[in-house]
Each structure stands twice: as structure tokens, then as C-alpha cells.
Amino acid sequence: MMQNVFVEVRERTARAGLRGYRLLALTGAALAYFMVQLGMVPVAITLPTVAREFQVDIAQAGWAMTAYLLVLAALALPAGRLGDILGYHRVFFVGVVVYGAATVLTGFAGSMAQFIALRAVQGIGGAILLGTTFAITANAVPESMRGRAVASTAMAASVGSMIGSTTAGLAVTYLNWRWTFFFLLPIAVVTAKIAWDMARSAPSTTERRSTRIDIPGTVLFVGVLVTLVLSLNHLHEGPETFEAGWGYHTTMQVLAAVLLALLLVVESRAIEPLLILRHFRNGLFSSALAANIVLHITMASIFFLLPFVIQRGMVLPPLYISSALVARQILDISAPALSGWLYDRTHSRLIRPIGMAVICSSILTMGLLATELSYVGLVVMTVLTGFGSGFFVTTNxxxxxxxxxQGERGFATGMLETTRQLGHTVAVVVVTAAMGLALGGQDSGAVLPRTYLEGFRYACFAVAATSAAGIVLASLATRRMRALAEKQAPVPAGVRSGE
Known part of the structure; x- marks a missing residue:
């Protein structure tokens, strides 16, 4: 009898410890995403003020955004794989420290060069966090709770975006742009403490140990991403068009293709590869990643287009832009919760196609009514895209x-972030091409408002067609694929399914 009592006490203690770890993991993951968004979104708002203080033009100041996003895109997958190899919690803690320290130091920058360099370091920390956060989230909960756990992180990111936009505006108006970065310090300290406690209380089965790091694969992967992203930027002399810089763009894209071919050869022979090629034979995994690219093409396109259509097409003041984006983000916060709850309850294959269909129909409507659409109508359609995005992204x-x-979810998390950034990059090309087709090389000061609305129409049609492809990709999950995914996703040790 005493032996049974001891066993029961031990089991209860283990369950209590696991619940405590789960709370730490979900809180730490949510705070990490909140912190990254809080430190990323305000930069676009403060950049004109920073450029004026350091006496540089906007084009040079724009490298602060480019450096951050370039490093983030290139290092998210290596960071995720590092988590697979060394343990997610230790890597995550390093990411919190690097991101928090770099953000605060950015507030002390004494020149634009320092500002850009510190933003790049901030990108390193952000890549580490984004490359490990979802892996920690997924491994902390049983399969029956995973949708809601992922939703909590997505909601935290949306809240961070909203608060970041607000604090940046207040800091620039009433304090100093540097306070935009100083505000992050207490959040970074709290997140670091949680990350430390999380690492100490993590069940041993959630950490994987190895000594193999794929250095050649990492170098080649970073090279592919950097050359690809730079090939889509106009870093050449003359007009900022693909026709004027065809030599530069073609050379960079050929270089990216060569590096990609070398990467595939190296990874096919690596013992512990950065790019786990066998997983791309999993139809569910590959189609969901492709759908993620489509999602972020559509969402980034909307963010890029709204300022043009509202300010130059509808001839409304900038405040209207902020109002439209905030209205969209409200549903971007609430929709993930609904989607996560539905997925956990039903595992329905219809959730993702429905979310993408809402996005597609809303954007198509904006395109069809581009020249007649009122501001209120535009906001309604924009809000619907926010709902569709939030509804889709959690389940996907x-x-x-x-x-x-479980031991390779850092790779999954890294690929999530890589495809997200790839979608953003492609969105710039799609929107630029569509607007350029409408403007026809005219000087921006001489362009009539209706011309901007026509450009908006072309862009919406292109993005709607892209999102229609996303509906197809989101519908490819067959029962066999879903069964394979659930079979490959073991419940963490000590957790009973449905607990």
C-alpha cells in the first residue's frame, strides 16, 4: 500500500511540475513574439525622425529596415535547427538576451551607421526567438491543445504590433524616438527570467542533444537568402526599375540559383543537415509551407498598398491609414483564438481553405470596386482580410x-519564418509591378488620384489570383496526410492525450 501511495504522490508531483512548465513555456513564447513585434513595428514610424537627427536621406535610413529583415530571414532557419540540436530552451534564452540588449543599445546609437549595425544585431536575436518559439509552444502541450497554444502566440504578436505603433507615435511626439527602444527593457528582463526558469524546469524529453552543426549548409543557405533578397532590391545605378537594372538583377538571381543548387547537393550528403530534405516529401508539410508564402504575399501587399490608395488615391490624410490598419488588427487578434479552438475541437480540413477564401474574396472585391469604393467600404474589406488571415494562420x-x-520542430519553426519573409519579399515585387503598370513611368507628383486607384485595381487582381492558389494549397490535406502528421507528433513524456 505504501508503495502505491509513493507512486501516486510521484505522479501528482510530475503532473504539477509539467503544468508549471507548460505555463512558463506558453507565457515565455507569447512574450517573445510580443517583444519582437513591439521592437520591429515602431521602426517604420520613427525612421523619418531618426534620419533627420542623423542628417541622412530616407534611402540610407531604409537600410535599418533592410538589415534587420535580411538577417532575420537568413538566420531564422539556422536558429531553429540549432534549437533542434542544442536544445530549444538554451537557444531561446540566448535569443532573449541578444534581442533585448540590442534593442536597448539601439536607443543609444550615436550615428546612422551604429543604428543600422545594432538593428542587424537585433535581427540576430529576433531570428533566434522566431526560430525556436513555436517549437517550444508545440512541444509544451498535447496535440489536443496545440491549436489554442499556437493561437496565444499569434495573438500576442498582434497585440505587440498595435501597442508598438501606439508607443512609437507617443514617443516621437512627446518624448524622443530613443524611448521607442527603451520601453522594451522591462519586458526583456521579465522574458529573460521566464526563459531561465523554463530551461530549468523543462522535462528532459523536450531537449535534444547533439554536437553536429551543419556549417557548410548554413553558410550556403544564408548566401541563397541574401542574394535572393538583394536581387529583388534596386541596388543599381539609374531608375529603380527591373528593366533599368536587368544586368544586376539577373546576375544576382543566377548567383542565388547556383548557391541553391550547391546547397541541395551539400544537404543531401550531410549527416545532420540544416535543410532536412526528406520532410519536403511530406505533402502536408510542403503544401502548408507554400500556403504560408501565399498568405504573407497577400497580407504584406495589403499593408504596402493601403497608404497609396488612401493618401494618394482617395486623397485622405495619414490618420485614415492608421485607423484602417488598427481596425484590421482588432480582428487579427480575435480570429486566431476562434481558429485555434475550432481546430482543437474538430481538426477540420475546411478551416484553412475558408480563411484563405475570405482573404481572396475580400481582395477581389476591392479590385472590382477600386475606383468606386468608399473609405468605409475599404476598411470593411481590409477588416475581412484581417479576419481571414487570423483564421488561417493559427491552423496552418x-x-x-x-x-x-518533436525533435525537429525547430526546423518547422525556422521554415515558417523563412517562408513568411519570402512572402513579404515577393509582395514588394508584385505590388511594385502592378503599380508601375498603372503609373506608366509618370512622375509621382503628376499622377492623378484615379491612376493610383487603377494601380490598386491591378495589384488587387494579382494578389487575389495568388490567394486563389492559396485556397488550392490549403485544400491539399487528405485524411492520409493528417493521419501521418498526427502519427509523427508524439505527445511529450508524462502527458496523456487530451490532458
Whole structure:
């Protein structure tokens, strides 16, 4: 009898410890995403003020955004794989420290060169966090709770975006742009403490140990991403068009293709590869990643287009832009919760296609009514895209994470972030091409408002067609694929399914 009592006490203690770890993991993951968004979104608002203080033009100041996003895109996957190899919690803690320290130091920058360099370091910390956060989230909970867990992180990111936009405006108006970065210090300290406690209380089965790091694969992967992103930027002499810089763009894209071919050869022979090629044979995983690219093409396109259509097409003041974006973000916060709850309850294959269909129909409507659409109508359609995005992204992220084994979810998380950044990059090309087709090389000061609305129409049609492809990709999950994903997603040790 005494032996049974001891066993029961030990089991209760283990369950209590696991619940405590789960709370730490979900809180730490949510705070990490909140912190990254809080430190990323305000930069676009403060950049004109920073450029004026350091007496540089906007083009030079724009490298602060480019450096951050370039480093983030290139290092998210290596960071995720580092988590697979060394343990997610230790890598995550390093990411919190690097991101928090770099953000605060950015507030002390004494020149634009320092500002850009510190933003790049901030990108390193952000890549580490974004490359490990979802892996920690997915491994901390049983499969029956995974949708809601992923939703909590997505909601935290949206809240961070909203608060970041607000604090940046207040700091620039009433304090100093530097306070935009100083505000992050207490959040970074709290997140670092949680990350430390999380690492100490983590069940041993959630950490994987190895000594193999794929250096050649990492170098080649970073090279591919950097050359690809730079090939889509106009870093050449003459007009900023692809026709004027065809030599530069073609050379960079050929270089990216060569590096990609070398990467595939190296990874196919690596013992512990950065790019785990066998997982791309998993149809559910690959189609969900492709759908993630489509999602972020559509969403980034909307963010890029709204300022033009509202300020230059509808001839309304900038305040109207902020109002439209805030209205969109409200549903971007609430929709993930609904989607995560539905997915956990039903595992329905219809959730993702429905979310993408809402996005597609809303953007198509904006395109069809571009020259007649009122501001209120534009806001309504924009809000619907926010709902569709939030409804889609939680389930799609959960599907991607559940498609891989527990010890390789850093790879899944890294690919999530890589495809997100790739979608943003492609969106710039799509929007630029569509607007350029409408403007026809005219000087921006001489362009009539209706011309901007026509450009908006072309862009919406292109993005709607892209999102229609996303509906198809989101519908590819067959029962066999779903069964494979659930079979590959073991429940953490000590957790009973449905607990």
C-alpha cells in the first residue's frame, strides 16, 4: 500500500511540475513574439525622425529596415535547427538576451551607421526567438491543445504590433524616438527570467542533444537568402526599375540559383543537415509551407498598398491609414483564438481553405470596386482580410508544427519564418509591378488620384489570383496526410492525450 501511495504522490508531483512548465513555456513564447513585434513595428514610424537627427536621406535610413529583415530571414532557419540540436530552451534564452540588449543599445546609437549595425544585431536575436518559439509552444502541450497554444502566440504578436505603433507615435511626439527602444527593457528582463526558469524546469524529453552543426549548409543557405533578397532590391545605378537594372538583377538571381543548387547537393550528403530534405516529401508539410508564402504575399501587399490608395488615391490624410490598419488588427487578434479552438475541437480540413477564401474574396472585391469604393467600404474589406488571415494562420502553423517529429520542430519553426519573409519579399515585387503598370513611368507628383486607384485595381487582381492558389494549397490535406502528421507528433513524456 505504501508503495502505491509513493507512486501516486510521484505522479501528482510530475503532473504539477509539467503544468508549471507548460505555463512558463506558453507565457515565455507569447512574450517573445510580443517583444519582437513591439521592437520591429515602431521602426517604420520613427525612421523619418531618426534620419533627420542623423542628417541622412530616407534611402540610407531604409537600410535599418533592410538589415534587420535580411538577417532575420537568413538566420531564422539556422536558429531553429540549432534549437533542434542544442536544445530549444538554451537557444531561446540566448535569443532573449541578444534581442533585448540590442534593442536597448539601439536607443543609444550615436550615428546612422551604429543604428543600422545594432538593428542587424537585433535581427540576430529576433531570428533566434522566431526560430525556436513555436517549437517550444508545440512541444509544451498535447496535440489536443496545440491549436489554442499556437493561437496565444499569434495573438500576442498582434497585440505587440498595435501597442508598438501606439508607443512609437507617443514617443516621437512627446518624448524622443530613443524611448521607442527603451520601453522594451522591462519586458526583456521579465522574458529573460521566464526563459531561465523554463530551461530549468523543462522535462528532459523536450531537449535534444547533439554536437553536429551543419556549417557548410548554413553558410550556403544564408548566401541563397541574401542574394535572393538583394536581387529583388534596386541596388543599381539609374531608375529603380527591373528593366533599368536587368544586368544586376539577373546576375544576382543566377548567383542565388547556383548557391541553391550547391546547397541541395551539400544537404543531401550531410549527416545532420540544416535543410532536412526528406520532410519536403511530406505533402502536408510542403503544401502548408507554400500556403504560408501565399498568405504573407497577400497580407504584406495589403499593408504596402493601403497608404497609396488612401493618401494618394482617395486623397485622405495619414490618420485614415492608421485607423484602417488598427481596425484590421482588432480582428487579427480575435480570429486566431476562434481558429485555434475550432481546430482543437474538430481538426477540420475546411478551416484553412475558408480563411484563405475570405482573404481572396475580400481582395477581389476591392479590385472590382477600386475606383468606386468608399473609405468605409475599404476598411470593411481590409477588416475581412484581417479576419481571414487570423483564421488561417493559427491552423496552418499548427499543421506545419504537427507534421514533424518533436525533435525537429525547430526546423518547422525556422521554415515558417523563412517562408513568411519570402512572402513579404515577393509582395514588394508584385505590388511594385502592378503599380508601375498603372503609373506608366509618370512622375509621382503628376499622377492623378484615379491612376493610383487603377494601380490598386491591378495589384488587387494579382494578389487575389495568388490567394486563389492559396485556397488550392490549403485544400491539399487528405485524411492520409493528417493521419501521418498526427502519427509523427508524439505527445511529450508524462502527458496523456487530451490532458
Amino acid at each position: 502553423n499548427t499543421v506545419i508544427l504537427s507534421a514533424l517529429p
